[in-house]
Structure formats: structure tokens, C-alpha cells
Amino acid sequence: MSILIRPLHSTVESELLDLHCLIRQLSSAAVLPSSEKMSLLLGNEDLKLLAAYDGSRIVGMLTLIFYRLPTGVRARIEDVAVHDQYRGQGIGKRLCQKAIELYRGSGARSLDLTSSGDRLAANGLYVSLGFELRNTNAYRFPS
Numbered sequence: 001m002s003i004l005i006r007p008l009h010s011t012v013e014s015e016l017l018d019l020h021c022l023i024r025q026l027s028s029a030a031v032l033p034s035s036e037k038m039s040l041l042l043g044n045e046d047l048k049l050l051a052a053y054d055g056s057r058i059v060g061m062l063t064l065i066f067y068r069l070p071t072g073v074r075a076r077i078e079d080v081a082v083h084d085q086y087r088g089q090g091i092g093k094r095l096c097q098k099a100i101e102l103y104r105g106s107g108a109r110s111l112d113l114t115s116s117g118d119r120l121a122a123n124g125l126y127v128s129l130g131f132e133l134r135n136t137n138a139y140r141f142p143s
Contacts, residue, residue, distance in 0.1 A: 002054075003052050003053065003054055003059070003060075003086075003089075003091055003094065004052070004053045005050060005051070005052050005053075005094050005095060005098045006050070006051060006053070007048050007049065007050055007051075007102075008042055008049045008050070008051050009042055010039065010042060011035070011038055011039075011042070013035070014056065014057075015051070015056075015058050016033075016035055016038060018057055018058035018059070019033075019038070019051075019058060019061060020032045021083065022058070022060070022061050022081040022082075022083065023079070023081070025081045025083075025084070026079055026081050046065060046066040046067060046068075047063065047064070047065050047066075048063070048064040048065075048099075048102055049061060049062075049063055049064075050062045050063075050064065050095050050098050050099060052082070052086075052091045052094065052095055054086070059082065059083040059085075059086045059091065060081065060082040060083065060086065060091040060092065060095055061079065061080070061081055061095070062077060062079065062080045062081075062092075062095040062096065062098075062099055063077070063078045063079040063080075064076075064077055064099045064102055064103065065077075065078060066106060066108055071109070072108070072109040073106065073107060073108040073109060074108055074109055074110050074111075074112070075103045075106060075108040075110065075111045075112070076111070076112050076113065077096070077099055077111065077112070077113035078113070080092060080095065080096070080113075080122070082095075092122070092125055093125055093128075093129070096125065096126070096129050097129070099111075100129065100130075112134075113126065113131065114138060
């Protein structure tokens with residue numbers, strides 16, 4: 001298996017369908033982005049959508065976001081997903097390693113992510129990559 005990890009700069013219809021499948025794994029309630037909305041996302045210089053390719057098929061994704069605050073530029077990992085059939089093959093690790101590489105070259109002050117406590121494999125992966133568990137509370141305002 002030869003999986004290629006690279007940032008997306010544009011998508012074709014088949015890639016958009018692959019991304020929709022991965023987004024559905026993250027949230028069944030998510031509104032799937034149209035081609036136009038995906039183009040807007042990919043045109044945002046503060047967002048890197050990393051894709052894991054098996055041939056022409058996208059089998060994994062990770063979103064790396066940079067945001068500017070008065071205290072400096074920060075980075076965050078969101079929406080990490082690997083297609084069910086490809087899990088356990090190190091694709092999530094490779095996506096995270098690429099995100100860490102991009103973060104290190106960015107000048108951002110920190111790189112954060114969150115993961116549900118019941119996602120044991122994912123949490124183990126993040127710790128193995130050097131992420132440290134923070135003693136914090138996470139809050140969300142209900143929609």
C-alpha cells in the first residue's frame with residue numbers, strides 16, 4: 001500500500017464524494033460542503049486540508065487551522081478521519097505527522113487538538129506523537 005499525504009488545493013467531483021464519506025464518519029448531522037464551499041475553504045490561507053490518497057481515492061483527512069490572536073498565532077487540528085477500511089494502517093499517524101511538520105514551519109505558538117475520551121486508539125496516537133493532555137475544561141455553547 002502506497003498512501004500519499006498532501007494538502008488539497010482543489011478538488012474534483014470524485015474527491016469531493018470521498019470527503020463527504022469521511023465527513024459523515026465525523027458527524028451524521030454535518031452539512032456536506034458543495035464544490036463551491038469546498039473551493040472557498042481550500043482558498044483560505046489559514047486552513048490546510050490534508051488528504052491521504054490511495055491512488056486517486058481520498059481515504060483519510062485532517063484539517064489544520066491557523067488563527068491569529070493578540071497573544072500570537074495558534075494552530076489547531078480538527079476533523080481527523082480515516083476510512084473504516086483503512087484504519088489501523090498508520091494513516092492517521094502520517095496525517096498528524098504532516099500537520100506537525102506544517103505547524104513547526106509556521107511560527108505558530110501552539111498546536112492543540114481535542115479528542116473524546118472513549119476514542120482510545122486516537123488518544124494513544126496523539127500521546128505517542130508528543131501531545132500532552134491538558135487539565136482544562138472544554139465548553140460549547142448549544143446551537
